[in-house]
Amino acid sequence: MEYNTDRTQLHMPEYGRIIQQLVERCKELPTKEERNEMCHAIVDFMGQRNPQLRDEENYKHKLWDHLFILADYDLDVDSPYPFPTKEELAEKPKRMEYPKLQGDFKFYGKSILQLIELAIQQEDGEEKGALIEVIANNMKKSYNIYNKEHVTDDVIFRHLKELSEDRLDLTGIDSLEKSKIYHSGNNRNKNQKNQNQNTKNRQRNHQNKNRRK
Template sequence: MTFDYNTTRRKLILAEYGRNVQNMVAYICDLPTKEERNRHAQVVIDLMGFLNPHLRDVADFKHKLWDHLHIISDFKIDVDSPYPKPSPDAIHLRPEPLGYPQRRIRYKHYGKTIEIMIERAKAIDEPERRQQMVESIANFMKMAYVTWNKDSVADETIISDLRELSHGELNLEDNVNLTKVEVRPNAPGVRQKNVTQKTNNQNGKNNRQNKINRPKNNGKRY
């Protein structure tokens, strides 16, 4: 006795129409005359629209049904379609591969954006505006440093890194005070506390305190 499993059957091209529709389309492809194929194809188109009523809300849904008919037949059906036959290349069009950026980042915790901002600041000729830009970059660098490192950072470190990244063209005074940045609880690299464990420890502490404060009755029964 032979069993017919889905794994041994031909792969469903458009699973939303089911295997019966695919078998009917294959049957139409083997019909000898175009007149018969056209008549049967129209019946299958009506059935496909009945099986997928949501397509009626799509603009020009009949065109979509005829396109699906050609796709299900693997573009082998020969019928007089009221719409142009779709091209297999257009259906299975693959996008162009995207090249992954291969740019080296000097300090990854600052990111590539900082390097771009530094180059923009170096191109500013107006001294006052350039100095404001340098201070903004330094504050951003400090925020980025604290975000990816759980420890605080000295302003001198930021100023030194800024001087290195700009090849000595952007400088801040050593006594400048950058914006104070605090370590965020949810920042990357910061170890999170176990809230459940903390709650359990607090509950245990409260229970021990209640036992200590509980009045003693010296074994008397009331």
């Protein structure tokens, strides 16, 4: 009986023992023409065994890379793509730089910073004032969600001044409570709550009628 421990190590277990054996057989073929022909057949077979790879970009290139890995980086064939090296595959990806918010304002999110920069670049006028009001309202909502407490407009205005490095004029906003945007958002929430309550009341009345019957 042959045990897996006595066989050649699987370099990519997801492809299974059969494809590993085909690759090993290909390496033993005497001529390069025969190896080339068999390699193309193996790559097609690998694609059939893993159809999900076809949804990925450059999936053919990826299959040829996998073929070379299965051959333990030792395969003398004419590949349509340059084969990777062990060093390239062993190299760790570069660490991603995450956006950082100033001070303790991370709960506002990156989109707020982008909106602030957009507002700074706009010329003074109604459109810029409306955008500043939208930013302030969204900051207030984010603050209330993150901190689980009510925040005054003065705090939001102070944070907005700090995040914009005092480059935005907030004198045009008297109070967020009086703004159309703030009230339209609240009205939508109230209407949704009323609709949900009405639905529950109708269901309760219907259940009571059924019990009486």
